[in-house]
Amino acid sequence: MKLLAIVLKELRQLRRDTRSLVMIAMIPLIVMLLFGIGYSRESGRVGIGIVNLDDKPISWIFIDSIKKVQTLEIKAYGKSIEEGRRMVEEGNVYAVIIVPSGFTEGLLKGSSVQVLVIVDESITTISSVIRSAMFAVTYKFQEEIARNNKSEFIELIYNSVYGPKVTNLESFTPLVIGIVLQLVPTTLISIAICKEKERGTFEQLIMSPVSRFDIIFGKLIAFFITTLVDMFATLGIAVLLFNVNIKGQMLDAIMVSTVFLLGSLGLGMLISVLSRNQLQANQAAIFIFIPALLFSGALVPIDMLSPSARIIADFTPMYYFISAFRNIMLKGLSLWELSQQLSALTIYATLMMLTALIVLRLRVD
Amino acid sequence: MEYAIEVHGLTKKFGNFKAVDNLNLKVKRGEIFGLLGPNGAGKTTTIRMICGLMNQTEGSIKVYGYKIPEERKEAIKIIGYMAQRFSLYEDLTVYENMEFFGRLYGINGINLRERIIELLNFLELNEFKDRLAGKLSGGMRQRLALGVALLHKPKLLILDEPTAGVDPPIRRAFWGYLRGLNKEDVTILITTHYMDEAENCDRIGLMNRGRLIAIGSPRELKRMAFGGDLVEIKVQGRIDELKDFRILEKKVDGENCSLKILLSDASLELPKLLKYMDGAGLKILCAETINVTLEEVFIRMVMES
Structure with missing residues (x-):
């Protein structure tokens, strides 16, 4: 009954708090909409330049096949290597492909030829797109020549698992849901206790026969009810508005999101118990979010980072959430097959809440 | 067990600073006890320790027999x-x-609904019951806070500077509520730095720099500070000495003479004094007890301690 009194009181206060309402309603909506609009269509073509010093039929056929690559767009033509290099340096294009003179002649004679690619390496995603596109074009071109010459070649056949193709939107959905489910609940609840201390209401509260359990869990329940709205909003926008396909059970996706949400609330509650004021609490919530994002495995797969990153990731709840959610969404796995992630998230949520409960002192200092 | 509050050797240190220093205090059941002292005297710290909101560094506290902080759970009820x-x-x-x-x-x-309505009526807050607490005036906030403190019909009311920053008429009205409650056997421990207000208390403890420098009723404190009651008597004629009474001050004004005399208890000795003067042939023009304020008492006591 006392627990219920606190739940009701918190919900009443949340309803009247514009700042919290904006955070609850607007942040997930804005983040999801921006994400959906920005990531849904992959027009993302990388601009390149061409310098054709050969200017003979086969080199133009080669350049035509570059034109057909979906990820590249020829933006400029140059006349010399120097001009090509300048185009990259000035940032007009991300790469310049230089076909040397004697390209056609060499191929007709059956000798090897070279194509120079000058790449801007400052953005690794873009340079790797260029590399793989150029690799594919060259491979295809060589295959064509080998076929015509009736000589032997190795043909690569790709056969995708979890395909046919995962869109950009789908591959980033787990991360965006993870961000919303960590940032919003943690920041929102992080002021729950320290606001009462700052305003002096804590003093009156603890003069009533209320227990630590009532305070912590009363507030947790109220914020859980509120942020559950966020969870369904984010999932709903992804599935209904942007047609993100969840291959596994929707219920499993909801389950794992709920457990992660509880963990975020537990973390926020612990921050609140330990903070002196609201400012400190907000800063802590954001500070903790940064490593969570870095080691979530969604920006760069953890396997591609150093071994110590692996250790940090093992203690990053967002890593488990994204891994579990990705597996449900893209691979269609069930929760039973994700027991490791699910139990890690459950332990995390329980640990946070219990620590907050133990650390809370019914005293003023 | 006739005391509402018993405090022995209560000390609170913040680092090297002693906010409360070896405080001994007993508050009787049914009385209004005031802790009086300037800001920073240690009143709030003392009250917070009695409420178990803060742990004491040393000393023991009992509230209606319950040990604080050990039995705080029972005490706060x-x-x-x-x-x-x-x-x-x-x-x-x-x-x-x-x-x-x-x-x-x-x-x-x-039960809750009835209790709230009863209190809202008692504190004249009924017409504001749907107003946000943040939009109340100072006096209304103070009444609301009192209402919340009274919800569970406490035997002991502990009020920490309840009248700070409130206009004098509202302060007077607030004391009206307190006296009403006191009549229903509620013990009241109140802190204030308004010296005039402390006159309403049955007993007062004077606090300065973490120490309790005197305890007593307002009248006792005044006697303590000056060693008795002061009376002022104006007589016609000259007078240099009085046999049994001490003259503190003498002003001669033409034929008249104005005297300040210290009596250990004016209610008993003033008639005797007047009779004696009459017998000595002095014509008494006027006689009155000087109303010493608690402020003067406080300043004197602080200087002595």
């Missing part, structure tokens, strides 16, 4: 507390605040 700062929820209405705290005290349903 009979304590009604009003903090120095307004400490209710500004984003809840008057009624919602009372309802919330009422539920925490385990009062529910129809």
Whole structure:
């Protein structure tokens, strides 16, 4: 009954708090909409330049096949290597492909030829797109020549698992849901206790026969009810508005999101118990979010980072959430097959809440 | 067990600073006890320790027989507390605040509703019951805070500077409520730095720099400070000495003479003095007891200690 009194009181206060309402309603909506609009269509073509010093039929056929690559767009033509290099340096294009003179002649004679690619390496995603596109074009071109010459070649056949193709939107959905489910609940609840201390209401509260359990869990329940709205909003926008396909059970996706949400609330509650004021609490919530994002495995797969990153990731709840959610969404796995992630998230949520409960002192200092 | 509060050797240190220093205090059941002293004297710290809001460094506290902090859980059920700062929820209405705290005290349903209405009527807050606490005036906030403190019908009311920053007429009205409650056997421990207000207390403890420098009723304190009651008598004629009485001050004004005389108890000795003067042939023009303010008492006591 006392627990219920606190739940009701918190919900009443949340309803009247514009700042919290904006955070609850607007942040997930804005983040999801921006994400959906920005990531849904992959027009993302990388601009390149061409310098054709050969200017003979086969080199133009080669350049035509570059034109057909979906990820590249020829933006400029140059006349010399120097001009090509300048185009990259000035940032007009991300790469310049230089076909040397004697390209056609060499191929007709059956000798090897070279194509120079000058790449801007400052953005690794873009340079790797260029590399793989150029690799594919060259491979295809060589295959064509080998076929015509009736000589032997190795043909690569790709056969995708979890395909046919995962869109950009789908591959980033787990991360965006993870961000919303960590940032919003943690920041929102992080002021729950320290606001009462700052305003002096804590003093009156603890003069009533209320227990630590009532305070912590009363507030947790109220914020859980509120942020559950966020969870369904984010999932709903992804599935209904942007047609993100969840291959596994929707219920499993909801389950794992709920457990992660509880963990975020537990973390926020612990921050609140330990903070002196609201400012400190907000800063802590954001500070903790940064490593969570870095080691979530969604920006760069953890396997591609150093071994110590692996250790940090093992203690990053967002890593488990994204891994579990990705597996449900893209691979269609069930929760039973994700027991490791699910139990890690459950332990995390329980640990946070219990620590907050133990650390809370019914005293003023 | 006739005391509401018993405090022995109470000390609170913040680092090297002693906010409360070896304080001994007994508050009787049914009295209004005031802790009086300037800001920073240690009144709030003392009250917070009695409420178990803060742990003492040394010393023992008992509230209605319950040890603090060990038996705080039991003690807070009979304590009604009003903090120095307004400490209710500004984003809840008057009624919602009372309802919330009422539920925490385990009062529910129809009982709670009736109790709240009873208190709102008593404190004349009924017409504001749906107003947000943050939108109340200072006097109304103070009454609401008192209402919350009274929800569970406490035996002991502990009020920390309840009248700070409130206009004098509202302060007077507030004391009206307190006296009303006191008549219903509620013991009241109140702190204030308004010396005039302390006159309303049955007994007062004077605090300065963490120490309790004197305890007594307002009248006792005044006697303590000056060693008795002061009376002023104007007579016609000259007088140099009085046999049994001490003259503190003498002013000669033409034929008249104005005297300040110290009596250990004016109510008993003033008639004797007047009779003696009469017998000595002095014509008494006027006689009155000098009303010493607690402020003067306080300043004198602080200087002595």
